[in-house]
Amino acid sequence: MATVLVTGFDPFGGETVNPAYEAVKLLPGEIAGARIVKQEISTAFTRSAVAIEQALEREHPDIVISVGQAGGRSTLTVEQVAINLAEARIPDNDGEQPLGTPLRTDGDTAYFATVPVKAMVGNVRAHNLPAFVSYTAGTYVCNSVMYNMLYLLDRRFPGIRGGFIHVPFAPQQVVGKPNGTPCMPLHDMAKALEYAIEAAVKNEDSATAIAMGETH
Amino acid sequence: MATVLVTGFDPFGGETVNPAYEAVKLLPGEIAGARIVKQEISTAFTRSAVAIEQALEREHPDIVISVGQAGGRSTLTVEQVAINLAEARIPDNDGEQPLGTPLRTDGDTAYFATVPVKAMVGNVRAHNLPAFVSYTAGTYVCNSVMYNMLYLLDRRFPGIRGGFIHVPFAPQQVVGKPNGTPCMPLHDMAKALEYAIEAAVKNEDSATAIAMGETH
């Protein structure tokens, strides 16, 4: 039986919950015949990198998917790429605030996700839930976790595939925020995550263009 | 037993479905002890005004709530006010395209909704679904239906209370639209409508500030 390790962050930046892990907690114990192992990790540059490495050593999953929050986005986004850069607008939960430093001095400039990003987005959409491919995971702890994970898979765990998914704000988080701030109910996040993971387990490719970002 | 008449529009502007009526169809037959009567109306200035008047004569409901779509908004919005102005960027489903004309030459400049707008928004939010009060229903058929309804309630049906609710795009509508276009799954729309109607039936006031729009 295949194993999928799914991580989610604890709250940060003044929020009292982090829907990333709340949604992960709602996932079923099994998706597409694969066992789901859930783990909460800290929104902290150094500690989260250590936690991912230890979890990979302990669980030796077939797939690892980290889930974070990208407040302000209106849909689930599956990330294509992580970059070797840490740039923090606010300190992390341990008070660390890197300003333009590389994450790994011996790492590549970037790593692509090794899960089927477009098929994951396509499967969420096929179930009438909104999703896009994203080409930036930012420069904060989310990008750091994704970068460190893919760096480790490349160096130490070549048989494991990895990816990262961002979820929007939950409805209770946008009360008091600028009006029109998009959000997604928690049960929709959990269903969308489930469909994305299902496609990652099945690992079929998709040739359709499903881009996020109107750049040319 | 109280009666609530709930109307929803047919598709327009190149869309093949209108989530407004699709969501209305998902409503239960009874909310907070009131009977729900559902009616589809045409996205056409003249025909929709006639349809609303005939439905009020036929059903003599206690409350009438029309539901339309405001593509681009990220949440359910309960409208506060309808204005005596028709200004259409595109022709309606009957080819009518008014450009800056009043809806009723003998009508007031505007009418406020007579349902408890803030309590309706508050009840949706209390169930962790996103909603805001809106202070513009636009100048197209939605505003026209709301204006004509409130004009008729003021003149001919003083015992009936009325209001208007806008729903966002459904997820299948944003595929192919500019990325990041917000949307809401249909079952969430239906639940949010149900909680809004529940508050309208109970008719308790709310003193909290729940504004949409960052104007000062």
Added chain:
Amino acid sequence: MATVLVTGFDPFGGETVNPAYEAVKLLPGEIAGARIVKQEISTAFTRSAVAIEQALEREHPDIVISVGQAGGRSTLTVEQVAINLAEARIPDNDGEQPLGTPLRTDGDTAYFATVPVKAMVGNVRAHNLPAFVSYTAGTYVCNSVMYNMLYLLDRRFPGIRGGFIHVPFAPQQVVGKPNGTPCMPLHDMAKALEYAIEAAVKNEDSATAIAMGETH
């Protein structure tokens, strides 16, 4: 020689400048042959209404245009309508915070601007600067000033035409705000205001549809 009274607000809500009055200060002393009289007014419900009334009595202008800021909008917006409602998310500069009260118990539900809204937008655009008609001035002090002004023109000064224009954030205001927050350089605001006022002085009508807001 015709006179145009142009008012702008002082800073509020934690901002140290209010581009509304900064832009007004950059206006020339004469536009389209009309004399421009500039006045700063306080972002306070009661005091601003008094200030507008006193200025109308003192200046007896041909046209009065108030300018406020709608942070988050991406263009100049010329307002169509003011409503008889005060609903404040934050206290005004005098600590007043109305929650759902009418502005004038003997006033109409709403008043339309009596300047040529669409022609003003059209003239700004003809000079390659961005503008839209807006159908909500919100429920804070901006709407209050516009409502009180149009109420007074209706009752006491029938020969004076009046309107309201919202400007976006200035660039220095969006530093530290959520990224992607739109803004407009101050000199562009001032030029756009000048073209809007020019059209108000010339007072020619426009039949083109120039709507803001994607509601239907």
Added chain:
Amino acid sequence: MATVLVTGFDPFGGETVNPAYEAVKLLPGEIAGARIVKQEISTAFTRSAVAIEQALEREHPDIVISVGQAGGRSTLTVEQVAINLAEARIPDNDGEQPLGTPLRTDGDTAYFATVPVKAMVGNVRAHNLPAFVSYTAGTYVCNSVMYNMLYLLDRRFPGIRGGFIHVPFAPQQVVGKPNGTPCMPLHDMAKALEYAIEAAVKNEDSATAIAMGETH
């Protein structure tokens, strides 16, 4: 005397002008003591890569900066990274439409800009014009030009520094687009580009956090 090669794209995607090159044309012939050489290039994957290589061979500049349009963004954005991926929602001007293919089979996953990205953004802001660092140049011809340029600098022209800047829509482009679509007057784009290039010529580093994108 140092030389800066500045490229801008021709129109594409149904637009009749491309503000990218229109703004480049407005640049002065000299910035911070460096000579500015301007070149229009085609919005086409293959042809633009060839054009960049030929221009580098011909001009042997000290700095090369390509300018493209990211319609929908509200400010100038200076790009941090280009990725080895081509994914086109619409065909380019030569009818090419890659769907998920690498740009260079022997290239790195990504290259970072070698101009001082944060200092460039800082200098634009210091002159009260809006700018952000962006961490995605998309997957269309803009990313392709930036990627091919940095690949070539890395392999063949190690002494030349390179970067990419995105400009928003111009005001005349948003007429008829969804309302609220942000834009920037052409003369503001040209001034912002000038300040960004000035900082690139001076090449001083900046330690301030100037991120775009609310991801964590």
